[in-house]
Amino acid sequence: xxxxxxxxxxxxxxxxxxxxQGGIDQLVIEKMATxxxxxxxxxxxxxxxxxxxxxxxxxxxREQTTQQVIAASIAHATADGRIxxxxxxxxxxxxxxxxxxxxxxxxxxxxxxxxxxxxVEQMRIEFxxxxxxxxxxxxxxxxxxxxxxYHYYLGWYERHKHETLSNETVQQHIRMSWTEWISI
Numbered sequence: 001x002x003x004x005x006x007x008x009x010x011x012x013x014x015x016x017x018x019x020x021q022g023g024i025d026q027l028v029i030e031k032m033a034t035x036x037x038x039x040x041x042x043x044x045x046x047x048x049x050x051x052x053x054x055x056x057x058x059x060x061x062r063e064q065t066t067q068q069v070i071a072a073s074i075a076h077a078t079a080d081g082r083i084x085x086x087x088x089x090x091x092x093x094x095x096x097x098x099x100x101x102x103x104x105x106x107x108x109x110x111x112x113x114x115x116x117x118x119x120v121e122q123m124r125i126e127f128x129x130x131x132x133x134x135x136x137x138x139x140x141x142x143x144x145x146x147x148x149x150y151h152y153y154l155g156w157y158e159r160h161k162h163e164t165l166s167n168e169t170v171q172q173h174i175r176m177s178w179t180e181w182i183s184i
Contacts, residue, residue: 006038008046008056015057016064020097023105024054054106058116061099066120070127079134083182084174086128090153091165091173098161100154125150132182145181152177 014036018026027050033040047053069089076082100117107114125146132142156173 004037006036006042010036011043011046011053012056012060015053016061016099017097019054019057019061019102020099023098023102027054027057055112058103058113061103062116062120065099066123070123073127073131079131083128083131083135083178086131087174087177088170091156091177092170101158121150135182149177149181152181 011032014032015027018028018032029040029043029050033043036042043053047056069086072089073082073085076085103113103117107117125143128146128149129139129143132145133139137145
């Protein structure tokens with residue numbers, strides 16, 4: 001039987017999938033190795049410890065779910081276009097798992113993860129704040145609305161995370177967000 005080579009990236013992506021399904025309790029190296037079709041020794045080729053592995057999982061998640069979303073939104077020429085793109089990405093994606101929930105749970109035990117969680121959430125709120133200021137909203141009002149919109153999204157995602165939403169439902173939430181928090 002040929003030896004299966006699994007890359008560091010494959011291990012990290014598998015870790016993201018597992019973490020969002022049950023947090024660090026789902027990061028069982030033997031089970032993940034079996035799922036990847038390799039031996040667990042390949043894990044130790046890339047990661048000297050489980051804590052380093054967890055850190056890399058969280059770093060990639062941060063990049064994929066925050067920095068890439070921001071980068072994609074920046075591509076639009078107008079503040080309105082950026083806001084609409086961001087809202088579409090926020091409300092248009094469900095069934096991602098509970099990564100943020102499990103990161104919040106992990107952050108209660110380890111201040112390093114609390115720092116990452118706070119940084120991610122602050123980055124998200126600040127990006128919306130910048131967009132609202134670019135749109136012409138007063139900075140203090142923009143920050144308050146950004147905070148409210150982000151926390152609304154957290155509750156909304158928790159409520160809808162197991163559903164596949166129609167485009168009409170997504171557009172309804174976007175229109176509501178625009179009317180309630182964004183229009184000036």
